[in-house]
Amino acid sequence: AQTVTQSQPEMSVQEAETVTLSCTYDTSESDYYLFWYKQPPSRQMILVIRQEAYKQQNATENRFSVNFQKAAKSFSLKISDSQLGDAAMYFCAYRRPSGSRLTFGEGTQLTVNP
Amino acid sequence: GAGVSQTPSNKVTEKGKYVELRCDPISGHTALYWYRQSLGQGPEFLIYFQGTGAADDSGLPNDRFFAVRPEGSVSTLKIQRTERGDSAVYLCASSLTYQETQYFGPGTRLLVL
Numbered sequence: 001a002q003t004v005t006q007s008q009p010e011m012s013v014q015e016a017e018t019v020t021l022s023c024t025y026d027t028s029e030s031d032y033y034l035f036w037y038k039q040p041p042s043r044q045m046i047l048v049i050r051q052e053a054y055k056q057q058n059a060t061e062n063r064f065s066v067n068f069q070k071a072a073k074s075f076s077l078k079i080s081d082s083q084l085g086d087a088a089m090y091f092c093a094y095r096r097p098s099g100s101r102l103t104f105g106e107g108t109q110l111t112v113n114p
Numbered sequence: 115g116a117g118v119s120q121t122p123s124n125k126v127t128e129k130g131k132y133v134e135l136r137c138d139p140i141s142g143h144t145a146l147y148w149y150r151q152s153l154g155q156g157p158e159f160l161i162y163f164q165g166t167g168a169a170d171d172s173g174l175p176n177d178r179f180f181a182v183r184p185e186g187s188v189s190t191l192k193i194q195r196t197e198r199g200d201s202a203v204y205l206c207a208s209s210l211t212y213q214e215t216q217y218f219g220p221g222t223r224l225l226v227l
Contacts, residue, residue, distance in 0.1 A: 004156075037218075043203060045157070045218035091156050100145065100170060100212040104156030 002027045004094050006105035013082045014113050020067075021077045021108045023092030029053075033095045034068070034075045035102065040088040048090070051075065079110075087112045116140070118219035120206050126225045127196055135191040135222045139208030146189050147216060148181055149205040157205050163189060164212055196226045 003026045013019035025034070036048040051059045051068050058066050063083075067076045079086055092105040119138045127133050139146050145164055149157035159173040163183045171181070178196075183189040193200055203223050207216040 035215075043205075043221040043223075045205065045207075047215055047217070050215060093156075097213070100147065100162045100164075101159040101173070102147075102149075102157070102216060103159070106154075106156050 002029075002032075002094050002096070002103050004092055004103050004105040006092055006108050008108045009106070010109045010111070012111040012113060013079070015082055015084060017082055018078060018080045019082055019110065021079075021090050021092075021110065023075045023077070023105055025073050025075065025092070025094050027073070027094065027096075029096055031097045033097065034066075035093040035095070036064070036066070036075075036077045037091045037093060037104075038086075038088045039091060039107070045091070049077065082112050084112050084114060086110060118206055118208050118217055120204075120219040120222050122222060123220065124223045124225070126227065128227050129196060129198060131196050131226075133193050133196055133224065135193075135204050135224070137189045137191070137206030137208075137219060139187065139189070139206070140217060141187075143208035143210055143217075144186070145209045145212045145214075145216075146183060147207040147209075148189070148191050149207065151203040151205055151221070153202070160191070160204075162212070169212070193224075196224075198226050200224060201226045 034051045037045045063080045089107045093102040148160040151157040162170040166186045178194045181191045203221040205221045207218045209216045
């Protein structure tokens with residue numbers, strides 16, 4: 001079974017600085033999808049970024065980018081120019097290409113200090 | 115367009131009671147998912163519908179949990195004989211097809227007293 005591990009329960013960053021959230025996963029599949037979701041206090045999970053394992057290029061979405069290391073099974077999220085609105089719980093998630101369910105990590109609570 | 119909606123937002127019930135949680139997916143999305151999120155943890159998969167049928171219900175914890183999607187749109191998660199351990203946020207998500215990105219609703223927070 002696939003597992004996703006987020007080893008940082010909490011992280012903090014100063015406004016306008018850069019922060020990196022870590023995620024590792026375990027799978028025997030060669031093709032799969034990885035995601036970062038953001039969950040603010042409103043509870044709604046919001047997709048931040050998505051990465052297909054067959055793509056070597058790291059995904060980017062504005063201030064958000066990933067460092068995907070397939071051999072190391074590592075998928076970290078970098079947030080540049082952090083904003084107060086970035087404060088939330090961040091979840092890393094895995095999905096098999098033929099499967100439907102998402103497997104989530106335990107989450108990292110990000111605090112942004114003004 | 116409208117996102118995934120879930121009702122009620124919060125539900126308080128007593129141990130042993132029956133509850134129904136509703137999910138209204140994004141229009142046109144054929145795939146619908148239910149997850150359960152306990153306090154301080156990531157969401158855990160419960161069940162996935164493709165159209166009207168449950169394509170994967172392997173995440174349902176026991177036979178007290180049941181879900182339906184009779185017309186391929188709205189889904190209802192039903193919990194019988196609720197227990198205090200059922201207290202959690204129940205999240206619903208939908209996607210255009212099972213291979214596409216899942217979009218989540220705001221969840222229903224269930225508290226069993």
